[in-house]
Amino acid sequence: MTTTIAIAVYPGLTLLDVIGPYQVLALLPDVDVVVCAAERGRLTDDRGLVHLDVERTFDDVSAPDVLLVGGGFGNRRLLGADSPILEWIRASDATTSWTTSVCTGSLLLGAAGLLVGRTASTHWNCVDLLEGFGATYSSDRVSVDGKYLTGAGVSAGIDLALQLAALLRGDDVARAIQLGIEYDPQPPFDAGSPAAAGPAIVEMVRAAGEARQRP
Amino acid sequence: MTTTIAIAVYPGLTLLDVIGPYQVLALLPDVDVVVCAAERGRLTDDRGLVHLDVERTFDDVSAPDVLLVGGGFGNRRLLGADSPILEWIRASDATTSWTTSVCTGSLLLGAAGLLVGRTASTHWNCVDLLEGFGATYSSDRVSVDGKYLTGAGVSAGIDLALQLAALLRGDDVARAIQLGIEYDPQPPFDAGSPAAAGPAIVEMVRAAGEARQRP
Numbered sequence: 001m002t003t004t005i006a007i008a009v010y011p012g013l014t015l016l017d018v019i020g021p022y023q024v025l026a027l028l029p030d031v032d033v034v035v036c037a038a039e040r041g042r043l044t045d046d047r048g049l050v051h052l053d054v055e056r057t058f059d060d061v062s063a064p065d066v067l068l069v070g071g072g073f074g075n076r077r078l079l080g081a082d083s084p085i086l087e088w089i090r091a092s093d094a095t096t097s098w099t100t101s102v103c104t105g106s107l108l109l110g111a112a113g114l115l116v117g118r119t120a121s122t123h124w125n126c127v128d129l130l131e132g133f134g135a136t137y138s139s140d141r142v143s144v145d146g147k148y149l150t151g152a153g154v155s156a157g158i159d160l161a162l163q164l165a166a167l168l169r170g171d172d173v174a175r176a177i178q179l180g181i182e183y184d185p186q187p188p189f190d191a192g193s194p195a196a197a198g199p200a201i202v203e204m205v206r207a208a209g210e211a212r213q214r215p
Numbered sequence: 216m217t218t219t220i221a222i223a224v225y226p227g228l229t230l231l232d233v234i235g236p237y238q239v240l241a242l243l244p245d246v247d248v249v250v251c252a253a254e255r256g257r258l259t260d261d262r263g264l265v266h267l268d269v270e271r272t273f274d275d276v277s278a279p280d281v282l283l284v285g286g287g288f289g290n291r292r293l294l295g296a297d298s299p300i301l302e303w304i305r306a307s308d309a310t311t312s313w314t315t316s317v318c319t320g321s322l323l324l325g326a327a328g329l330l331v332g333r334t335a336s337t338h339w340n341c342v343d344l345l346e347g348f349g350a351t352y353s354s355d356r357v358s359v360d361g362k363y364l365t366g367a368g369v370s371a372g373i374d375l376a377l378q379l380a381a382l383l384r385g386d387d388v389a390r391a392i393q394l395g396i397e398y399d400p401q402p403p404f405d406a407g408s409p410a411a412a413g414p415a416i417v418e419m420v421r422a423a424g425e426a427r428q429r430p
Contacts, residue, residue, distance in 0.1 A: 192398045192399025
């Protein structure tokens with residue numbers, strides 16, 4: 001039976017949040033991966049340099065088995081109660097086996113009311129925003145709380161998607177995909193978490209983040 | 216001084232090959248990252264599910280400082296001597312400080328004649344193709360031979376780009392970007408290299424690759 005995996009995108013998303021998982025999930029057997037947005041057509045990422053041409057709208061995807069939402073500064077304007085993406089996330093969640101997020105995609109799940117009382121991961125620099133929606137932050141790379149899988153910042157989507165691949169199709173299929181994308185990470189530095197990077201580097205990133213959020 | 220970084224894309228590319236590095240390089244200070252293709256407009260990835268809307272052509276990018284080419288099954292039809300992308304790669308390479316590839320992007324550098332007598336990385340399943348262009352394969356995650364940085368399969372582009380970021384702007388800037396994308400990889404399995412994955416998983420991936428290359 002085909003598993004429908006909906007990947008939601010929006011203007012101002014962080015591309016790697018969704019393309020990491022996409023590259024894993026699109027290699028699964030018997031899946032229909034649907035990249036969808038509020039509107040058809042051109043959509044620009046949070047760096048302003050890559051444009052997606054989106055073919056499917058949220059209305060085109062009903063009752064997905066898996067939902068994946070990525071993060072990006074662009075989602076801060078989608079957190080209001082009447083936001084169409086939140087309506088769709090809530091409706092989709094009613095049928096999913098797995099509802100998942102990467103990075104600040106968790107804020108969209110939170111704003112949709114799905115993380116109240118749950119443990120969830122998000123980007124390390126957005127903990128307060130996440131907890132404002134009633135969730136408890138975990139610094140785990142991937143948090144699993146019931147059917148909710150939430151990943152840490154940006155690149156964590158690859159780890160999350162491999163875990164999800166194993167849940168959907170078993171460990172060996174996930175291993176084959178990992179080998180297919182040669183995911184044998186060897187970062188040249190040990191700076192992938194605030195603790196490892198140290199206070200000076202953390203401050204550089206916080207300052208850059210604040211500058212970007214100014215109107 | 217602004218550093219121009221050209222990321223070449225083409226129909227049938229593997230998106231993560233270029234979006235991984237893009238997410239790193241677009242966070243560098245004082246860079247002009249240009250995503251470019253042979254033609255403007257819509258371009259579809261190797262899974263057929265994501266479409267880029269490309270604004271810039273190769274002709275729009277002259278004398279880049281850095282060139283990055285990703286892989287994907289779609290590049291097998293670009294390896295002929297009169298292929299426009301090869302012309303452009305050769306011309307660009309004349310001015311670059313760094314000429315780089317991810318995954319089978321190395322085949323394009325090879326077909327352009329840039330890897331003769333050099334050590335280079337590529338996807339583990341494409342070693343013979345690479346060596347057909349006069350290069351010597353290395354299983355290193357990232358090979359550095361002169362100004363040529365070549366990465367292993369797909370996800371290796373993130374490691375390569377962090378190394379490149381450090382070469383361009385210093386180690387602390389690279390560390391800050393690593394923390395910004397929370398690149399603290401924790402694969403759920405140890406299957407990212409042929410040796411770790413073992414022969415049964417290797418065979419699964421080889422068989423899937425061969426099926427995809429049949430016309």
